[in-house]
Amino acid sequence: MASRRARTGRGWDASPPRTGDAPAPRRGRRARATGTDAEAAPPRDEAEVAREICLRQLAVRPRTRAELAGALAKRGISDEVASAVLDRYDEVGIIDDAAFARAWVSSRHAGRGLARRALATELRQRGVEGDVAKAALGELDDDTEAETARALAERKLRTTRGEPDAVFRRLVGMLARKGYPPGVAIRAVKDALAAQSAEAAEFADQIDEDALADAESDLDRESRPLD
Numbered sequence: 759m760a761s762r763r764a765r766t767g768r769g770w771d772a773s774p775p776r777t778g779d780a781p782a783p784r785r786g787r788r789a790r791a792t793g794t795d796a797e798a799a800p801p802r803d804e805a806e807v808a809r810e811i812c813l814r815q816l817a818v819r820p821r822t823r824a825e826l827a828g829a830l831a832k833r834g835i836s837d838e839v840a841s842a843v844l845d846r847y848d849e850v851g852i853i854d855d856a857a858f859a860r861a862w863v864s865s866r867h868a869g870r871g872l873a874r875r876a877l878a879t880e881l882r883q884r885g886v887e888g889d890v891a892k893a894a895l896g897e898l899d900d901d902t903e904a905e906t907a908r909a910l911a912e913r914k915l916r917t918t919r920g921e922p923d924a925v926f927r928r929l930v931g932m933l934a935r936k937g938y939p940p941g942v943a944i945r946a947v948k949d950a951l952a953a954q955s956a957e958a959a960e961f962a963d964q965i966d967e968d969a970l971a972d973a974e975s976d977l978d979r980e981s982r983p984l985d
Contacts, residue, residue: 808835808843816852820861823853824885859886859894871910873903876937907938907946915950922951922961 811833812826821829823844830840847853859881866872866880874895881891911929918925926947933943951961 804835804839805843807833808839811835812843812847812852820858821853822855822858822885823848826853828885855886856890856893858884859890860897863894863898867898867902867906871906871936873907873933873937873939873942874898875939876935879937903938904942904946907933907942908949910936911946911950912953915954926951926961 808830811829812821815821815826815829826844826847827840830843831837844853862881862884863877866877872880877898878891878895881894882888886894910933914929914932915925918928920928929947929950930940930943933946934940938946952963
């Protein structure tokens with residue numbers, strides 16, 4: 759019987775090629791850069807790297823100067839270079855903390871219903887200076903804040919079930935987490951309950967706004983972390 763030829767597959771079961779049969783390298787293929795070539799490449803300018811980092815950050819959303827400074831520090835950019843790049847961005851208007859603060863307050867109040875106290879905390883976390891933040895928050899007046907609190911309470915009330923007392927506490931807590939002062943939160947929830955049903959309206963009439971506001975204020979001061 760004639761001997762069978764050994765199968766030479768090309769997959770996982772292929773036999774290793776014989777030394778003399780090694781395929782010649784393809785012509786036209788670009789040679790990979792050697793370690794020597796990589797070492798010969800000139801180092802990148804630190805300011806150029808800093809600018810690229812800033813532009814990538816700004817492509818996602820507007821940033822404050824403090825946020826960009828933090829991003830540069832994490833990437834090892836020196837303070838001197840970072841300051842020079844950020845100063846230039848200040849000059850040409852790429853960085854504008856005042857405009858950032860105004861846009862942040864408007865967007866977060868309209869979109870999330872956040873009150874001035876919560877917004878002040880967010881601006882401080884993003885490195886906005888006190889005077890700049892105060893000016894932006896000043897554009898959100900008491901009437902607008904009260905109207906937003908009432909709208910939030912009414913919307914949440916549509917999907918909240920339970921006894922009026924439990925519902926009242928839950929809604930006041932929701933508004934408090936969004937930064938509304940106790941008095942504003944209590945009045946907003948009271949008005950929303952009064953418009954819901956006769957039972958809720960009767961409960962709302964029994965609410966002593968001033969007494970509850972004082973109690974909530976005391977609890978708020980006790981739970982607030984020390985600076």
